[in-house]
Amino acid sequence: MSERQLIQGNEACARGALAAGCSFFAGYPISPSSEIAEQLARELPGRGAVFIQMEDEIASMGAVLGASLGGRRAMTATSGPGFTLMQEHLGYASLAEIPCVVIDVMRGGPSTGLPTSPAQGDVMQARWGSHGDRATIALAPGSVQEVYSLTIEAFRLAEALRTPVVVLYDEVIGHMREGVELHRPTKRQLGRRSGPKAAFSPDFLPYAPDENGVAMVPDFGCGYRFHVTGLMHDERGYPTSDHHKVAQLLERLERKVEPAVAAVSPERYRLEDANVVLVAYGIVARTARAAVDLLREEGVRAGLFRTRLLWPIPDAALSALCRSADLVVVAEMNRGQWSLEVERLAGGSSLLAPYLKAGGSVITAAELAEHVRQSMREAVAAP
Amino acid sequence: MKLESALRPPAGGPGPGGAGRSPEEPEPSAEKRFLRHGMMPHMLCPGCGHGIVFEAMLRALAGRYESLDEVAFVAGIGCSSRVVGYVDACTLHTTHGRPLTFATGLKLARPELTVVVVTGDGDGLSIGGNHLIHAARRNVDLTCVLFNNEIYGMTGGQLAPTTITGAYTSTSPAGNAESPFDAARLVEAAGATFVARAQSYRPRDFEELFLRALDHKGFSFVEVMTDCTEYFGRTNRLGNGADLLFSQARMEPEIDADLAGRPTLKQLAAKPVRPVLEMGVLHESNRGTLEEAMHLLGARS
Ligand SMILES: Cc1ncc(C[n+]2csc(CCOP(=O)(O)OP(=O)(O)O)c2C)c(N)n1
Ligand code: SF4
Ligand SMILES: [Mg+2]
Numbered sequence: 294m295s296e297r298q299l300i301q302g303n304e305a306c307a308r309g310a311l312a313a314g315c316s317f318f319a320g321y322p323i324s325p326s327s328e329i330a331e332q333l334a335r336e337l338p339g340r341g342a343v344f345i346q347m348e349d350e351i352a353s354m355g356a357v358l359g360a361s362l363g364g365r366r367a368m369t370a371t372s373g374p375g376f377t378l379m380q381e382h383l384g385y386a387s388l389a390e391i392p393c394v395v396i397d398v399m400r401g402g403p404s405t406g407l408p409t410s411p412a413q414g415d416v417m418q419a420r421w422g423s424h425g426d427r428a429t430i431a432l433a434p435g436s437v438q439e440v441y442s443l444t445i446e447a448f449r450l451a452e453a454l455r456t457p458v459v460v461l462y463d464e465v466i467g468h469m470r471e472g473v474e475l476h477r478p479t480k481r482q483l484g485r486r487s488g489p490k491a492a493f494s495p496d497f498l499p500y501a502p503d504e505n506g507v508a509m510v511p512d513f514g515c516g517y518r519f520h521v522t523g524l525m526h527d528e529r530g531y532p533t534s535d536h537h538k539v540a541q542l543l544e545r546l547e548r549k550v551e552p553a554v555a556a557v558s559p560e561r562y563r564l565e566d567a568n569v570v571l572v573a574y575g576i577v578a579r580t581a582r583a584a585v586d587l588l589r590e591e592g593v594r595a596g597l598f599r600t601r602l603l604w605p606i607p608d609a610a611l612s613a614l615c616r617s618a619d620l621v622v623v624a625e626m627n628r629g630q631w632s633l634e635v636e637r638l639a640g641g642s643s644l645l646a647p648y649l650k651a652g653g654s655v656i657t658a659a660e661l662a663e664h665v666r667q668s669m670r671e672a673v674a675a676p
Numbered sequence: 677m678k679l680e681s682a683l684r685p686p687a688g689g690p691g692p693g694g695a696g697r698s699p700e701e702p703e704p705s706a707e708k709r710f711l712r713h714g715m716m717p718h719m720l721c722p723g724c725g726h727g728i729v730f731e732a733m734l735r736a737l738a739g740r741y742e743s744l745d746e747v748a749f750v751a752g753i754g755c756s757s758r759v760v761g762y763v764d765a766c767t768l769h770t771t772h773g774r775p776l777t778f779a780t781g782l783k784l785a786r787p788e789l790t791v792v793v794v795t796g797d798g799d800g801l802s803i804g805g806n807h808l809i810h811a812a813r814r815n816v817d818l819t820c821v822l823f824n825n826e827i828y829g830m831t832g833g834q835l836a837p838t839t840i841t842g843a844y845t846s847t848s849p850a851g852n853a854e855s856p857f858d859a860a861r862l863v864e865a866a867g868a869t870f871v872a873r874a875q876s877y878r879p880r881d882f883e884e885l886f887l888r889a890l891d892h893k894g895f896s897f898v899e900v901m902t903d904c905t906e907y908f909g910r911t912n913r914l915g916n917g918a919d920l921l922f923s924q925a926r927m928e929p930e931i932d933a934d935l936a937g938r939p940t941l942k943q944l945a946a947k948p949v950r951p952v953l954e955m956g957v958l959h960e961s962n963r964g965t966l967e968e969a970m971h972l973l974g975a976r977s
Contacts, residue, residue: 338970341972343784345780347780348810349806351689352780352807352810353779355770355778355780355796356777356780359750359779359781360781360782361781361785362768367785368780381877385770508970518744518764519767520768521767521768522761523770530739531714599972600805
């Protein structure tokens, strides 16, 4: 069953969350994400669902994690400055394996920056914003439709893998309106939370991994007594400083997010015979697609690799792409974040000419196409 | 009353810190019934006031509950916060200063749970001060126990927002130039509907106040004065754990008369000891809880 409606990106996010069974939202107002909170403030209350505006973003994330441990599908939404404040609890959620969804509608930074202009400057913050070595999942929808479907997917991944999942999109996608198919997710698309397989006993191990390497932590108040901590812990959930156990835990947490790569596949546009490859995500992928069409008309064998998954990075696909291409152009609205990762994966196998633009306006198809032409000329001229 | 008898542990044996229960021991004492033996040995220093308060909490719980399946303990970071791990319940050891935010989410998600927050003066009043006043304002049905030892114990005895003016800490080597918070008054002003103060010197009184706080519907707050022997006591030359306990009770005539016999407590007035504070229930009122306003009770979706 589904229904088609003309809605805004942020509204699509709220609708996706509701369709995914979200019954708890805690947040703090910030542009350009506030419409998500405002919509959920209207829709969640009643039937036991909770909307609460907290005193700041640290508190919002704390409340989300408390609610998630209480068995709720829980989320928050913010923008750069708030995302920064959430980093501490994102780290906590990763280590303590508490499912949650965090929406970051990116604006220009650093600091208060450009409150209502688009940017893609939080890509590395999503990866490394919290201290320590942390595995993360970050999705990057490129349309209002995809904001809806990837919000649903974010909940599925968060619950199944017991980890925070971040959805990153920019102000333009957040505020533009498009027709959206509001499909009702199937049981499989909703997924379910990894939980205990045995009844409580005194030697019960809440942090023992299941066959997918995901801890089988029960919800609070379901007859299990156990300990949850942000300290390194053993399978009992008790603090440990045993180097071997800690190393194993960190390794498991990193491995367990890998299924996201297969689950959130990239879009490959006119890539079959391409030797000039554009790589983009979010709003930039739309203009990059138009740039590919422009270049194709001129006889350039251009194509687009549009990723919907930023972290964990789809490394195998990207390395293969870089090996087969002559020129790779990563286009993003920052001073160079994902492009550095692509450079690392290319390992010198192709010519790289990233197109970077930070300042609050979207990269246009014309300027991107011109950048590609220029890079091709330079490549030919080079000795 | 002689000092030693005032300190005699109540029937039931030694407090936390003892080894785990031996298999031959027939009936666990009240304090040990809900102790998480697998987590022993605990990390509190000998003489630490937190242990006395924790023991009293366990005793109160044993008198009140058959099982702690439906009771969650949420704590921040600090020596005080660490004690929740030692209770055989649903225990959540969160981040520094933020336990009330987790507890708020948990309680709204599952209103049928009893949620107890354990925090310290650094955790609850410094880094978590903003969350404390907002939790009090919201009047979520939580019980918050703040262990106030007027110092940061866990990190090695630094200045806290509760440290008495003039007191020495590792980050106020010339004596504290600032003025301390009155936690109980702060929380009352922010809208808490039950506010009490207790001291580790009188654990039975704390036990009673803790139970009253658990019974109270709405945000209840118990500040309990404890002593960090390892850092506050040592740095300010206030003697051992027992000396610090007696100093808490120095206005009680029988105790005061005996203090002169303890060399470390001579001329106490010249030392940085906390002023004598009013104990007991400081404020009690009634207004609707946030769960009620949100119609969450008995309405799981
Ligand atoms: C964000 C953050 N900052 C600082 C610390 C270091 N830290 C751990 S416990 C603590 C103070 C605890 O003091 P208090 O709450 O009074 O507890 P006590 O140990 O005195 O019982 C500090 C500063 C931390 N863990 N996290
Ligand atoms: S450092 Fe101080 S507060 Fe911490 S356990 Fe030791 S005596 Fe207690
Ligand atoms: Mg303290």
